[in-house]
Amino acid sequence: MKRFVRDNALSLFFLVAFLLTLVGQSFAGLADVNADQLSSGGAAVSWWHYVTSSDFAVDVAENWQSEYLQFLLFIVITVWLVQRGSPESKKPGEEGRGSAAEQKVGRHTVPGSPGWAGATGLRQTLYGNSLGLLMGLIFVLSWLAQSVAGTASYNRQQLSQLQDPVTWGGYVLSPDFWNRTLQNWQSELLAVLSMVVLSIYLRQRGSPESKPVGTPHEETAVEG
Amino acid sequence: MNVRVLPVILFVLTLGLSGCATEGKVPAEQAVASFYAAVRAHDGERACALLAPEAADGLRTGGQDCAKAILDLDLPGGQVRESAVWGDEAQVRLTHDTVFLHRFPRGWLVRAAGCTPRGDLPYRCEVKT
Numbered sequence: 263m264k265r266f267v268r269d270n271a272l273s274l275f276f277l278v279a280f281l282l283t284l285v286g287q288s289f290a291g292l293a294d295v296n297a298d299q300l301s302s303g304g305a306a307v308s309w310w311h312y313v314t315s316s317d318f319a320v321d322v323a324e325n326w327q328s329e330y331l332q333f334l335l336f337i338v339i340t341v342w343l344v345q346r347g348s349p350e351s352k353k354p355g356e357e358g359r360g361s362a363a364e365q366k367v368g369r370h371t372v373p374g375s376p377g378w379a380g381a382t383g384l385r386q387t388l389y390g391n392s393l394g395l396l397m398g399l400i401f402v403l404s405w406l407a408q409s410v411a412g413t414a415s416y417n418r419q420q421l422s423q424l425q426d427p428v429t430w431g432g433y434v435l436s437p438d439f440w441n442r443t444l445q446n447w448q449s450e451l452l453a454v455l456s457m458v459v460l461s462i463y464l465r466q467r468g469s470p471e472s473k474p475v476g477t478p479h480e481e482t483a484v485e486g
Numbered sequence: 487m488n489v490r491v492l493p494v495i496l497f498v499l500t501l502g503l504s505g506c507a508t509e510g511k512v513p514a515e516q517a518v519a520s521f522y523a524a525v526r527a528h529d530g531e532r533a534c535a536l537l538a539p540e541a542a543d544g545l546r547t548g549g550q551d552c553a554k555a556i557l558d559l560d561l562p563g564g565q566v567r568e569s570a571v572w573g574d575e576a577q578v579r580l581t582h583d584t585v586f587l588h589r590f591p592r593g594w595l596v597r598a599a600g601c602t603p604r605g606d607l608p609y610r611c612e613v614k615t
Contacts (some may be wrong), residue, residue: 303615
């Protein structure tokens with residue numbers, strides 16, 4: 263048990279932190295919605311009612327989609343684009359998908375290679391892109407969920423303000439949908455840009471996301 | 487995750503969306519029917535009991551009695567044409583009126599009635615919270 267925790271401490275930390283912040287968000291969101299309900303002459307709702315509502319779903323989904331988009335872009339674009347000096351990048355000249363030997367696929371597999379790495383055709387293509395594909399799938403589903411829950415949440419708000427509801431298509435073209443979407447995208451893209459550029463010049467001793475402290479700024483693809 | 491799961495999730499999401507839009511339509515329409523039945527019967531007390539508390543308070547301005555004020559408005563009403571329910575809010579369109587309701591623990595109550603549209607602006611309503 264102790265060994266399991268130590269070997270998986272990074273995942274466990276983020277899992278627990280994720281659950282705690284999600285619960286925290288549910289209570290903060292409930293207080294916000296109830297203040298809104300009471301001020302518009304409505305009735306306060308329970309915690310369970312809130313966490314199963316479109317208001318909570320849209321707030322969760324809009325953040326999820328942008329996070330998964332961020333990692334999808336980071337995973338896929340770093341195949342083709344490099345940043346000299348960044349530990350997040352491959353070395354200039356190494357752009358591209360890599361040879362079969364470099365990727366240890368087909369007949370170049372080693373003992374312990376995943377089964378589908380040694381396969382050919384569609385299975386190797388699928389496994390060779392499985393990280394990006396799954397991140398992309400979660401991004402699309404989260405974005406779709408944001409649009410569906412957003413329609414319900416927006417229409418509830420429209421009715422509470424004595425205005426007409428809109429269709430799903432109308433909502434997807436609305437300023438509310440794009441404001442929610444783009445405000446998340448811009449912050450995620452800025453965070454990636456900061457990470458790529460700042461890690462050229464700044465260090466975090468002991469972190470694999472940083473170069474070792476004494477590594478020259480020009481050295482690329484070196485992680486500490 | 488298996489890619490074949492995608493259509494299933496889309497189907498569930500679509501069902502969820504349509505569920506949000508249809509759930510509670512009938513009770514909301516019944517609440518509007520009861521409200522207008524009371525108005526037509528000149529039963530102001532009953533009509534006021536079917537208003538959201540803040541909407542009833544809004545009719546009591548200047549020391550007026552809600553039961554009298556609601557009948558003085560001569561609300562038009564009519565047949566139900568269509569309705570929409572989103573969360574705890576509903577809109578019921580009648581042939582001569584549009585009514586907005588909120589779902590309270592004791593059921594649907596009228597938040598606004600005698601409403602006329604103003605384009606993208608909120609409806610202008612004779613009764614509202």
